[in-house]
């Protein structure tokens with residue numbers, strides 16, 4: 376089965392089984408269509424002058440992007456090969472308004488971004504089935520406001536769309552990356568062994584000696600582990616541009632993984648399915664936690680109702696028997712003989728009314744006081760709805776906590792009472808059976824692709 380058919384199968388399954396659950400809990404599902412739109416995307420990000428444009432030019436075998444020592448590029452450039460169907464260059468206004476392309480969401484960043492984004496249509500065979508996005512280099516967070524748009528948020532949005540993210544660092548600035556990259560922390564993989572994010576330490580020919588290189592490498596590793604919270608270190612490609620490097624004798628033994636890196640980027644098309652599965656994994660894990668917490672709250676609500684009803688029933692019974700006994704004791708003559716054989720004899724009317732009032736008061740006690748108190752307590756401590764026994768679960772919870780609070784507030788008492796376990800079961804079945812099956816099929820596919 377080819378990639379496209381595999382993608383369609385995953386899409387259709389989610390649309391049919393899980394999409395109604397997402398919408399039932401007011402959760403966005405537009406990411407599903409968005410992640411299938413257009414061609415696989417490779418996003419190249421990093422500090423200014425880290426060598427992004429140089430690497431792209433080298434990959435394409437042509438001078439598409441300007442390069443230079445100072446911050447050179449202040450624009451986002453989508454580079455692809457669309458043949459004759461598009462002009463050589465498309466301005467931001469057209470790019471962002473084209474519904475066939477996945478960039479319409481960037482409209483919200485306003486005019487300043489529109490004048491800082493464009494598409495270049497180049498005759499590169501590598502880009503027939505993919506697109507590369509070159510980005511302006513990160514400078515430091517204080518200059519963010521000078522750009523006129525929320526640069527880090529744009530990077531975050533593009534990183535969410537991209538099927539492969541190349542993060543480039545250079546040895547001079549390897550220690551100052553944390554704040555800048557914190558914006559993409561949310562899209563960095565939570566599980567080991569995934570390779571959508573490719574880390575590159577570039578321009579290593581500029582290190583004076585081995586200890587200089589090791590220092591830069593170590594400081595980069597430290598920053599990455601702080602940023603991702605992961606203890607295992609993903610592979611960091613150590614590279615330099617053979618054309619730009621001022622090679623000396625010391626470089627004879629220097630590591631150079633440029634070719635491996637280029638091969639990896641060239642194979643980005645196969646990353647689309649990985650990316651879709653990663654998105655599905657992330658989003659269904661969030662959905663599962665929302666379902667779980669809402670089901671837990673509904674169980675608490677039902678238990679509270681049962682408990683209140685038990686006391687109301689007891690009060691109704693006591694009131695009924697006591698008032699009946701009192702009527703019998705104080706008004707034996709008046710009540711006898713009016714309608715002696717009827718179930719609705721007058722001596723029962725007062726006790727029954729009192730009992731009914733006790734039941735009604737029980738409902739008001741529940742809905743007007745006890746439920747509100749439970750809701751209040753839960754809103755102050757929504758963590759009581761889920762078990763947060765691992766970093767993985769804590770991470771998911773941090774992303775859905777506000778949404779759970781909103782659902783608690785927005786949903787009616789009736790919705791809380793009627794929330795069944797069905798949705799949770801459905802999502803769990805999808806994660807345990809279908810998603811697992813897709814992962815193993817993708818694993819087999821990747822195995823086959825290995826040289």
Ligand SMILES: Nc1nc2c(ncn2[C@@H]2O[C@H](COP(=O)(O)OP(=O)(O)OP(=O)(O)O)[C@@H](O)[C@H]2O)c(=O)[nH]1
Nearest residue numbers: 423424425426427428429442443447448512615616
């Ligand atoms: N010595 C050496 N120089 C490099 C290497 N890669 C790039 N350069 C040079 O470093 C400078 C910056 O490279 P660019 O490719 O423009 O960097 P960039 O990341 O695109 O920079 P911005 O667009 O400003 O963010 C250029 O003058 C390149 O010639 C390398 O591996 N070794």
Ligand SMILES: [Mg+2]
Nearest residue numbers: 427428447448
């Ligand atoms: Mg550049």
